[in-house]
Amino acid sequence: MLKIENLHARVAGREILKGLSLEVNAGEVHAIMGPNGAGKSTLGNVLSGRDGYEVTAGTVAYNGVDLLTLAPEARAAAGVFLAFQYPVEIPGVNNTYFLRAALNAQRKVRGEKELDSMQFLKLVREKLKVMQISDELLHRAVNEGFSGGEKKRNEIFQMAVLEPQLAILDETDSGLDIDALKQVAQGVNTLRSPERAFLMITHYQRLLDYVVPDFVHVLADGRIVESGDKSLALKLEAHGYAGIGAGHAAAPHRAGAQA
Numbered sequence: 043m044l045k046i047e048n049l050h051a052r053v054a055g056r057e058i059l060k061g062l063s064l065e066v067n068a069g070e071v072h073a074i075m076g077p078n079g080a081g082k083s084t085l086g087n088v089l090s091g092r093d094g095y096e097v098t099a100g101t102v103a104y105n106g107v108d109l110l111t112l113a114p115e116a117r118a119a120a121g122v123f124l125a126f127q128y129p130v131e132i133p134g135v136n137n138t139y140f141l142r143a144a145l146n147a148q149r150k151v152r153g154e155k156e157l158d159s160m161q162f163l164k165l166v167r168e169k170l171k172v173m174q175i176s177d178e179l180l181h182r183a184v185n186e187g188f189s190g191g192e193k194k195r196n197e198i199f200q201m202a203v204l205e206p207q208l209a210i211l212d213e214t215d216s217g218l219d220i221d222a223l224k225q226v227a228q229g230v231n232t233l234r235s236p237e238r239a240f241l242m243i244t245h246y247q248r249l250l251d252y253v254v255p256d257f258v259h260v261l262a263d264g265r266i267v268e269s270g271d272k273s274l275a276l277k278l279e280a281h282g283y284a285g286i287g288a289g290h291a292a293a294p295h296r297a298g299a300q301a
């Protein structure tokens with residue numbers, strides 16, 4: 043589904059991604075871990091096409107299409123969903139209205155008929171039931187005054203309604219109490235399917251107790267320096283990042299290329 047090769051990206055004039063490669067197949071859950079400032083959120087932002095993130099080299103193929111040439115809304119319509127580390131508040135805009143507008147915008151790009159308010163409410167009710175989420179957040183403005191946990195739960199609900207093919211979750215576990223963490227994890231597990239893939243950026247292996255990943259990658263200094271299964275997250279929890287990917291990080295960067 044997703045093939046990233048030798049991706050280099052710059053933010054505010056500084057190179058942050060430095061040759062990142064990663065392959066994700068449909069049905070897989072990949073956890074991305076790594077030290078602060080390594081470039082994890084930058085990867086999510088580059089994949090979703092956020093302004094200010096400049097790709098300087100490398101390729102990203104999504105279902106065989108060059109993702110980097112697509113506008114952000116075309117990426118969303120093609121099924122790429124990014125849940126932000128710090129979800130934005132949109133005061134005065136009703137959450138349900140926002141979600142319907144987002145869904146219909148995507149349907150329009152895909153050439154599908156827009157849902158009217160009755161059809162949309164039916165969908166929302168179904169999703170609330172499946173996701174075991176109460177409807178209290180739907181009547182409020184988007185994320186306005188939401189607690190950290192409510193914002194994250196709202197994101198999972200947005201994901202349930204938008205039904206992305208590739209869901210990128212950036213620190214979905216940060217700031218959650220244990221019950222909220224379990225609820226968010228249950229939401230992700232409910233949405234796992236053979237057609238859908240997840241990239242989960244996380245700092246703690248705790249989330250991975252509830253959403254068991256197929257692969258765990260360590261992103262350090264703009265590259266994936268080590269990959270493994272869930273046991274890699276346990277190793278990181280026990281020993282931190284010291285020594286991880288040392289061989290890779292120390293490898294000469296395209297030695298001789300400029301000679």
Ligand SMILES: Nc1ncnc2c1ncn2[C@@H]1O[C@H](COP(=O)(O)OP(=O)(O)OP(=O)(O)O)[C@@H](O)[C@H]1O
Nearest residue numbers: 053054058076077078079080081082083084085094
């Ligand atoms: N919009 C921006 N403007 C300026 N610098 C940025 C911007 N976005 C990211 N950076 C810088 O890029 C580097 C990587 O940031 P990024 O958020 O991708 O790291 P991260 O691995 O997600 O870190 P953390 O674990 O702390 O969330 C940091 O030094 C950060 O300050």
